[in-house]
Amino acid sequence: MSVDGRMRRDRPSTSYSATTERRKPMVHSPSTAEPVTVGDVTVEADSADTGLIHLDGVGLTYPGPPPVEALRPCDLRIDSGEYVAIVGPSGSGKSTLLNLLGLLDRPTCGRYLLDGNDTSLMSEKQRTALRARTIGFVFQSFHLMPHRTAEENVALSLVYQGIPARRRREKARDMLEHVGLGHRLGAVPTTLSGGERQRVAIARALAAAPSLLLCDEPTGNLDSKTAESVMNTLDELNAAGLTVLIITHDDEIAGHAGRAVTIRDGVLSEGFGS
């Protein structure tokens, strides 16, 4: 089964934040060239163009006992700038897929190319470095440090990047302003609303200028109005060029994305499935 998605809308080539420099991929620069169609035949303009995400027969079986085939071998391509919702019932394999895409887990079969890099050939150290410069994560339960301010929560995420403390604080402030929290820099999470906490988590995910934002039920703990405002933030980031993948149970949330991929009993299919 092949799931081959293409960018659905034209994207501006601007960075999603004026203050966030995009980093150049270290190993391989993916081509932005479009495929060329001649008659009935479509030819990739650049055979090395594998999109931002390219899964080739990737599957994952948890060893158990008993073993659980959480993701059946699948192919998937996601291009830079896409906005994709991963939908499916509880236990269908959505988080398993996200953990693989986020290099938090290794597949038991297949090849995963991220930004042109074959991650199956990489050491843990190389995968960690690629993850740090390519991927931002947003989770349902925010995972903020409770005794740190919004600014500290974002700035501390940059500690391992070798960025001086002053620059870290500047970046944190920029990112928090970018998600509409410039007036709450000194607030600790318990004094923030759910939507504000999730925006701090988004600011933290953006601080390292990732090319891919992976969100696992980011609105799962929010009421529908707050969820909508967090989604508006994700919409704006995508409109400015960031690739966004969002796992959700909620069709309305999924409707924000330009493309849906359904997972059911570990089997991937394009669209909302049946």
Ligand SMILES: Nc1ncnc2c1ncn2[C@@H]1O[C@H](COP(=O)(O)OP(=O)(O)OP(=O)(O)O)[C@@H](O)[C@H]1O
């Ligand atoms: N570490 C693990 N060991 C064994 N089985 C696991 C493990 N993690 C998940 N599973 C199983 O793999 C399947 C997929 O789980 P996954 O967490 O990906 O589902 P999900 O679609 O994210 O569900 P939810 O919507 O409830 O979060 C489930 O059957 C689950 O029980």
Ligand SMILES: [Mg+2]
């Ligand atoms: Mg899950």
